[in-house]
Amino acid sequence: MDFFSSVSRLFFDLGILSWDVLLTLSNLVRRSRRIRHVTPEGHPGYGGYWPEYRPPKETDSRCSCPALNAMANHGKATARITFDLEELDLHSGIEHDASLLCLNAAFQPDQSIKHVPFIEELLAAATGKDKDGNDLITTKDLSRMLGKRRAVARAVTRSSRTASSTRSLGARITVFGGRVDDLRSFLLHERIPESWESRIRQPYGLTLMTFNKTILGVEFGVCEQDWAEAAREAVERHTAPT
Known part of the structure; x- marks a missing residue:
């Protein structure tokens, strides 16, 4: 059998x-889909129109994934998900150390709480520009920031299980085309930007091959050794007497 x-x-x-x-x-x-015609007619997001955003209440369940949280905030997850979102946060599952968005679980057990300085640093690290002059996060930018987070996480918590951060964040950056203004709304407020539509305009969407190509580009560019000094400083801060 x-x-x-x-x-x-x-x-x-x-x-x-x-x-x-x-x-x-x-x-x-x-041919790629036309702008404003990426989402099929009759589906949420067609023409840039999304269900109303409603901030979560204290009793609402949220998790470490801003995509699922954004869906819930726009009323798109509640009809399909019958369990608490926080139940997804198994350590080293979708939640992991060396996150670009959250503190390590040892310092913040509630991984639905984003660490704003991390997100601001990520957005400020953008070096790319599109044809209209909008700031873009590139694969090199992601590699650089992942190298820093991993180096610090290994030094402070001796954590080595950090690989899933590349896959999860790579998906978000790809769908948003790296646009910093869109990512700011999505990552900080877990809100779909006004009139937003996916930057994936290919007729058959984001394939596994294309997605993995992006992820490999990020992963191969990570260099933790470049952040050895930042890791030492982090250890000193965490071991210093209070």
Whole structure:
């Protein structure tokens, strides 16, 4: 039984990968969706119109993922999710040390609480510009900031399980096209920006191949050694008598 299950899973995975390759190649040759026509008509977000934003109440459950929190704040998660969002925050699951958005769990157990200085530092690290002059976070910017967070996390908490930060944040940055003004609303306030639509305009959306290419570009650019001095300073601050 185990043998047939393994073979079945292998063919299933090969089928998914083959389909993804086909979609990726199709994205290269087919015309991109027009601006304001990325979201299909009749769906939330069409034409930049989203459900009303409602800040969470004290009794509302939230987690470390700003995407899920933003969906809940716009009323798009409550109809589909029947459990508390905070239940998703298994340590080293979607919640992890060396986050670009939150303090390590050892210092802030409630990972739904964002650390504003981290987010402001990330947004300020943007070095890219689009054709209209808007600030963009590039893959090199992400690599640089991830290197700092990981170096500090390893030094302060001896944590080494930090890889998921690349995948989760890479998805957010890709969908937002790296636009700092959009990311500010999304990361700080967990709110979909006014008149926003996805920057992914390819007809078949963001494929696994394209997504993993972005993630690998970020991951290979991470250099924790560049932040050795910042890590030492962080250790000194945490070990200094109060």
